[in-house]
Amino acid sequence: MxxxxxxxxxxxxxxxxxxxxxxxxxxxxxxxxxxxxxxxxxxxxxxxxxxxxxxxxxxxxxxxxxxxxxxxxxxxxxxxxxxxxxxxxxxxxxxxxxxxxxxxxxxxxxxMKVKSLPAKFPHKVSLHNSCHGVRELGLSSPTERNIPKFNKIKDLLQMVEGITVFEPERPDECCGFGGMFSIEEIGVSTKMGIDKLHRHIGTGAEFITGPDSSCLMHMQGIAAKRKLPVKFIHVAQILSAGL
Amino acid sequence: MSTIHAKRANEFVRDTEKVDRHDATFWSVRVKRDAMAHMLPEWENLREAASRIKKHTVTHLADYLEKFAENARQNGVHVHWAKDAAEYNDIVLKILNEHDVRKVVKSKSMLTEECGLNDSLIHHGIDVVETDLGERILQLMGIPPSHIVMPAIHITREQVMECFVDKGIVEKEGQKAADSMHGDRRVLEAEADPTFLTRCARFHLRENFMTADCGMTGANFGIAETGEVVVCTNEGNADMSTSIPPLHIVSMGIEKLIPDYKSMAVFQRLLARNGTGQPTTVYTSHFRKPRPGQEMHIILVDNGRSDILGNEDHWQTLKCMRCGACMNTCPVYRRSGGYSYTYFIPGPIGINLGMLKNPDVNFNNCSACSLCCSCDNVCPVKVDLSTQIYKWRQQLDSMHHADPMKKAMSEGMKVMFDHPGLYTSALRVAPVANCMPSFLTNLVMSPWTYGHSMPEFAKKSFHQLWKSGLDDHK
CATH class of the missing domain: 3.40.50 (Rossmann fold)
Incomplete structure (x- = not known):
């Protein structure tokens, strides 16, 4: 292929x-x-x-x-x-x-219908279900809908040895990035980011992970400015850990 | 680079306690709504059915309107047609004058808000009393609603107490209210006790119901098959407004029509579940004909709705039944409040309806969306809210309302992204930005750095890594 x-x-x-x-x-x-x-x-x-x-x-x-x-x-x-x-x-x-x-x-x-991965990642992570992943690509079931629950990102992460996956409260609420939205609506965008970060950190996770570097970049920028104790890693990096 | 919404929202978020309370209040409604949705296995089918019924009705609107009007007339109701707000206000005034009306009691109606009815009536010397508790509080305070279903939810009980004291309501009704609770009036007043306040309002409104010459209601639904209107309230105030005065005037937007009782059953299950997270409103009142001795009028209002019907990108807004669920789920609405928007209907549906009404003012709300698409997924009639907002943004430039900075940035990106060579050279020099002291970049890169630290450019981009040997095909 x-x-x-x-x-x-x-x-x-x-x-x-x-x-x-x-x-x-x-x-x-x-x-x-x-x-x-x-x-x-x-x-x-x-x-x-x-x-x-x-x-x-x-x-x-x-x-x-x-x-x-x-x-x-x-x-x-x-x-x-x-x-x-x-x-x-x-x-x-x-x-x-x-x-x-x-x-x-x-x-x-x-x-590829991957059923196992050789990766190891002995850490606690909080999963960031990014909006377009959830509501446009269907990577997980949107919380607004009454359909059977699923989460493809979580399915994959759980194949990784040693990992503990958490989801924050309000698991698919927007982090406030939205491209130019984050510049044009700085007040609301930043507030959304802060709220989201606190919910991720509230899970007790060491890392926030997700399939979108854009959301992670937004939250990372806000976390760094406020010196919040959390690290960021893309899902791809976890799934490939040890390769 | 700031719209009116952004400027007002920036002010709103300064008060962390207030914004957190506002967010938590409306999120709790979303949670209740979710619980209701998950109790019905057929939920998604209901949404699809509601969407199709509305689509069917608005695409056969002329036929259904004629049927509705004919059936209403046969029930003994006077039917009027208003093409715009001015004509509507005139019709109401004419009916009121013909009946020598001095005082009107009103149940909640966003249509009257849309047409500026209250101001028109007051201007002509008619006393207007809102009877929905939230609407009455706002009317007494002289401020507009900040949400279409829970209009005064941003007001604290202390503010309500202050207002009721100010307007003499506590002085007049306070003792009766305290007695009815077997409580100590001074304690209840000092605590701004919510039950005490509602009792005060109840006695205050009771007197108005008894002395009004006309009751006005909106309509949540108009049923073509029977010519009746359905009004949903939690306070029973629509029933009080119509049970005593000898005149009942219904104001109804033409898009409120549904074909028959079978369709009503679908909407009745969706409205309150989505709006407030209740299985149903406390009162679902059907008004088909006047009481003996009463006169009943229905005014069917267009006010731009026919134009929307002809608008390929935005006709779906006519499916909206004003449940407010899109506001409750909107992360931007919850953190910016109703008053940050320039249109009286806020949130995702308000952004769209505002643009349809007056784009030269309401383009200011198009920034109030992170395109998270949550509204599309809660909407009980499947209005494509976020897609429509995206489409409005594409039109702002031709309307001369594009933000110059966003335009310049987009033009810059076009040049860079259309020229891969330029793009890769830019990537090579980008890491230089990392060496600038952060206080300088923070200054330069504002407004991003209002909330964020600067992201760091990688020492080598993926492009460069690829070139320097990542590719293992070689």
Whole structure:
């Protein structure tokens, strides 16, 4: 199976180790993984700001770069959902790549149907169910709905030896990032982040983990400013621990 | 780079105790709503049914309106049509003048709020008394509702006491209220006892019910099959408003229509469960015809609704039954309060309805959404609230309401992301930012650094790591 690796811009610049973990994880499953070097961004920052038109060109070039792969895998639920659900509308036509773009968790859980992982991570973690992961990709059952409960991220994390997984109170309330929302509505955004952090820390976990580096970056920035005692790690890094 | 909502919200969050209380209050309603939802295995089917019924009704609106009006007339009800707020206010005034009405008691109606009815009536010398307790408190305080279902929930009981003392209600009704509780009036007053306050309000309102010349209600639903309206309250004030005065006027938005009793059964199960987390409202009152000796009027109000129906991106807002669940779940509403919004309906549905009403003012609310999509998942009629907000944002530039800084940032991103070469060179120099003293970056990168420390750029980006040998295909 030929996999195109999509490493969204902020992961590329700020959290390259998340990209490395994703790559190693996919390789350990015996997959053929390629990283098209001309990739940049999914376009979501412009779209959420009200300028999705400005991402037309990059949407076309994303499709061009990735359409030849069996799957496009990204360690980011929010960017994945933007590609899958918004690219065709922005482009004004079906996008071959968009239909094959999946988040790492979806890929491992639903497509590779991974049943065990060699990873060890003897720590307590609090799981951050990020909004687009929950409500757009369906990585877990949204608490608003009356449907059978599930959580694909938790299923995968629990394959890791030594780990204890907690979920915070209000397990899928937004952390307040929202792209430009965090700049435009600084008061509410920061308050949402502080509230979320306290709920994560309240579980007694050492780490906050999730499938979206953007939410983690937001919370990390707020935690650092207030010197809150908690560490951050992307799900991909835990699932690949020891590889 | 701040909308009116953002500026007001920044003020609101300064008072941590207040914002935490506001958040906890509305979250507790969401929790109650969830408990109700999980008690019904058919919950998701109910939502789907409600969504389809509303879609069916609004897409066959003309037929159902005619049917409704015809049936209402046959029940002996006078039916009026108002194309906008001005026409509506005139019709009400005309009916009131014809009956020589001096005082009106009103049960809760967001439509009258939308049309500015109270001001119009007061201007023409008619005394208007809101009878929903929350609405009455706000009316006495001279402030607007901050939520469509729980309009005064942001007011503390101490503030209510102060207001009731101020308006002479405690002086007039306090002793009766205390006696009815077998309590000590001075103690009850000093503690701003909630039961004492409600008893005061009860006696105060009772007198108004007895002396009013007209009772006005809204309508939660209009049933085309029978020509009747359904009003849901927890206080019985709609029943009191209509049981004594010789005149009953119903104000109903044309989108409140549903076809028949079978559909009513679906909505009756959803409204209170979503709105307040109750299995049903305490009173669900059906008004089909006037009491003997009474006159009943129904005013059907358009006020922009037909235009919404023709709006491909936003017609779904007409499915809304004003339960308020989207506000209660909205993390931004809970932390910014109703008054941060420029439209009288706040939260996700209010952002959309405000834009449909007056985008030149209400574009200021489009920032009040982190696109978390929780509202889409609670909405009992499946309005695509967050998608619509996203769509409004795309239109702001052509409306000349785009934020210049966001526009500049998006243009910058376009240049960078459209040119992979430029993007990778930028990545190589980005780590330089890490070496700047944090007090300097904090200053430069504001407003991000209002709440955050700066993120650190990695020494080597993934791009660079890949090039320097991560790729094991070679």
């Amino acid at each position: 030929k996999i195109g690796l999509f490493i969204p811009c902020y992961v590329d610049a700020l959290y390259p180790e998340v990209g490395v973990s994703t790559y190693k994880l996919l390789r350990s499953l015996g997959l053929d993984v390629y990283y098209p070097e001309k990739q940049t961004c999914c376009g979501q920052p412009m779209g959420n700001a009200g300028f999705q038109d400005k991402s037309r060109k990059l949407v076309e070039s994303f499709d061009e770069l990735f359409k030849g792969f069996d799957y496009v895998v990204a360690p980011s639920a929010s960017c994945t959902s933007y590609v899958r659900f918004f690219h065709p509308e922005i482009a004004g036509h079906e996008c071959e790549a968009a239909g094959k773009t999946v988040d790492l968790v979806e890929f491992l859980h639903d497509i």
